[in-house]
Amino acid sequence: MEATQxxxxxxxxxxxxxxxxxxxxxxYSRGVSIILNRATGDHSVAEDLSQETFQVALExxxxxxxxxxxxxxxxxxxxxxxxxxxxxxxxxxxxxxADPDEAELIPESAPSQLDRLLLxxxxxxxxxxxxxxxxxxxxxxxxxxxxxxxxxxxxADLQLSSLHFNRVLHRARERYRDLYKSLNL
Amino acid sequence: xAADMDHQYIRENNVVSLxxxxxxxxxxxxxxxxxFVDCQQCxxxxxxxxxxxxxxxxxxxxxxxxxxxxxxxxxxxxAWLKTSALGQQPRLLAYASLLFAxxxxxxxxxxxxxxxxxxxxxxxxxxDSQRRYAAERQTSENLEKRxxxxxxxxxxxxxxxxxxxxxxxxxxxxxLSVARGxxxxxxxxxxxxxxxxxxxxxxxxxxxxxxxxxHSYRARLSNAQGQIVWSAEKILPPPSDAIAISLASSWLSKxxxxxxxxxxxxxxxxxxxxHFSFRATAQK
Numbered sequence: 001m002e003a004t005q006x007x008x009x010x011x012x013x014x015x016x017x018x019x020x021x022x023x024x025x026x027x028y029s030r031g032v033s034i035i036l037n038r039a040t041g042d043h044s045v046a047e048d049l050s051q052e053t054f055q056v057a058l059e060x061x062x063x064x065x066x067x068x069x070x071x072x073x074x075x076x077x078x079x080x081x082x083x084x085x086x087x088x089x090x091x092x093x094x095x096x097x098a099d100p101d102e103a104e105l106i107p108e109s110a111p112s113q114l115d116r117l118l119l120x121x122x123x124x125x126x127x128x129x130x131x132x133x134x135x136x137x138x139x140x141x142x143x144x145x146x147x148x149x150x151x152x153x154x155x156a157d158l159q160l161s162s163l164h165f166n167r168v169l170h171r172a173r174e175r176y177r178d179l180y181k182s183l184n185l
Numbered sequence: 186x187a188a189d190m191d192h193q194y195i196r197e198n199n200v201v202s203l204x205x206x207x208x209x210x211x212x213x214x215x216x217x218x219x220x221f222v223d224c225q226q227c228x229x230x231x232x233x234x235x236x237x238x239x240x241x242x243x244x245x246x247x248x249x250x251x252x253x254x255x256x257x258x259x260x261x262x263x264a265w266l267k268t269s270a271l272g273q274q275p276r277l278l279a280y281a282s283l284l285f286a287x288x289x290x291x292x293x294x295x296x297x298x299x300x301x302x303x304x305x306x307x308x309x310x311x312x313d314s315q316r317r318y319a320a321e322r323q324t325s326e327n328l329e330k331r332x333x334x335x336x337x338x339x340x341x342x343x344x345x346x347x348x349x350x351x352x353x354x355x356x357x358x359x360x361l362s363v364a365r366g367x368x369x370x371x372x373x374x375x376x377x378x379x380x381x382x383x384x385x386x387x388x389x390x391x392x393x394x395x396x397x398x399x400h401s402y403r404a405r406l407s408n409a410q411g412q413i414v415w416s417a418e419k420i421l422p423p424p425s426d427a428i429a430i431s432l433a434s435s436w437l438s439k440x441x442x443x444x445x446x447x448x449x450x451x452x453x454x455x456x457x458x459x460h461f462s463f464r465a466t467a468q469k
Contacts, residue, residue, distance in 0.1 A: 031222030034231065038207075074219045081215075119243070126240040132452045134398065145238045146245050148206055151199075163394050166199040171456050173202075176237045178454075 003070035010069035013061045025054050028073075032080050039084035049087060053080045118183075125179045129172065137168050144169065190220045195227065201234050356386040356431060361444070361461040363393050373441075376463035380437045383468075387437070391428045391446060393459035399448030402458060404430060409441045437465045 009027075012020035032053050036046035057079045060066055066075050130138055136158060143149045155165050195201065200217055203209045209217060221227035359378040381387065391404075402420040407413050414436055420428060428446070441464050448458035 027223050030228050031218075031224075034228070035218050035222065038204075073222050077215070077218050077222055119240075122236070122240045123243050123247070126237070126244050130244070134451070137398075141241060142245065144202070145206065145241050148208075150208065151203070161394060163197075164396060166197060167396060167456075168398075169199055169202055170196065171450065173234055173237055174456065175452065175454070176240075177233055180233070180236075 006072035007069040010061055010066060010072060013058065014064060021058055024058070024072075028076050029054075032076065035077060035080050036084055039081065040087065045087065049080070049083050052083055056083065121183060122180070125176070125183070129175050129179060132175070133172065137172070140165065140168050141172055190216050192226065195220070201227065201230050202238075205231065205235055205238060356384050356388050357381050358388045358390060358429075359463075360390045360392055361463055364443075364460050364462040374462035374464050376461065378437075378463055378465050379468050380434050380439075380465050381468050382434075385434055386431050387434055388429055388431045389444070391430065391444070391459065391461055393426060393428075393446065393461075395423065395426045396448055396458060397422075398450060399458060400451065401449045402428065402446055403449070403455060404428075404444060404446050406432070406442055406444045409443075414442070439465060439467050441465075 009020055009024060013024065029050065032050050033046060036049045036053070037043060040046050040049065053076070057076055060075075060079070066072070068075070130141075133141075140154060140158065140160075143154050144151065151162070151165060154160070155162060160168075190200075195217070200209065200213070204214060204217055221231065357379075359376070361376045364374065364376075378387070378389075399422055401418075401422065403418040404416065404420060405413055406415040415432060417430070420430075423429075441462065444461040444463070445457065446459045446461070447455040449455055
């Protein structure tokens, strides 16, 4: 969202336009959910905090407590982060989880039969993609996405530049996107 | 990382993946969150990358390579990385010890045979290289002779020598560096070239980091209106990090140009390799 559009949206909310509030929630809910899932590592907590984020943000906007309406994104992010910090202070937990495996940023709902079929297809797709790749590129994917090793270490071990490393990941993702599109979903 | 958080920067620095695996420094993470929180393109990219990561893990899990199961992971990791092992189930590992014992015996005898075969292969390659070198040398000698003959003939005609010298004048060489971030937007390109009036050709040296995985490249030059001025395919990978292309000076007029270089992957797809932009001005 452009800065001017953000400013206009804030102005509409301050003018009491209900549809503008819905627009704000619709525009930011996906992103806020990811931020809160990362910060809390708990989907149900993240869901609760997401609702609270919009409640607090809208109240502050209505009360004209937003200092820079053009920086609405930054404002929403800081409200979400503050609520996550408060939550941890209250529950005396550390801010971040030690194991990022537990923190799925984009939660998956319980799988239906169709989901299971899709999962099988997608897994097949990933196997196809891996088979197309060189052994070194597979090693990069394994070490980065599964073993979660540091990029610098992988680059040093495999004598790769940062740019080359990024290209391998980018190409793999693009190929996955192509194969995904070919499923015609 | 001080650059602006635009899509070019996000793509080039792999910001989405680093964020998803929790390896983005806090300052950059905050800036990225402020960018993606209302950016549908980045949110879609995050969903795709996250989905890809999940399925990779699923495959690794099916192959007995869970991150939690380090013992199995270490044993199976090498096998998983080999193409032939993909798709096989972990129960195959049960046969591994038996196969290992048999392999030891086979490897010993095969080793002797392999080295013999490798030596023969190397000799064949050497013979082939020597033949190609001899052919290239012959071609080069022939060209030299023709050049000398032409020079001699030109020298006999009035004004011929001058004309000949002019045609052999080296084409001006311009080095182009890769366009990054804002350079691909509306701002003025960093690379500048002056199109000569005296030389019919110019040479552009495209400086970029070569990707050894690309089999060949294709290039496309467009003007500021998006019209393709020149294009070429099947450009062989250079031995160094630069590709030289020659263009007729008359193809370029005053203005901004964009040159994209794409690499052909082993899967037969072209993917972006580098992007260059430059401003051409006419020689005064």
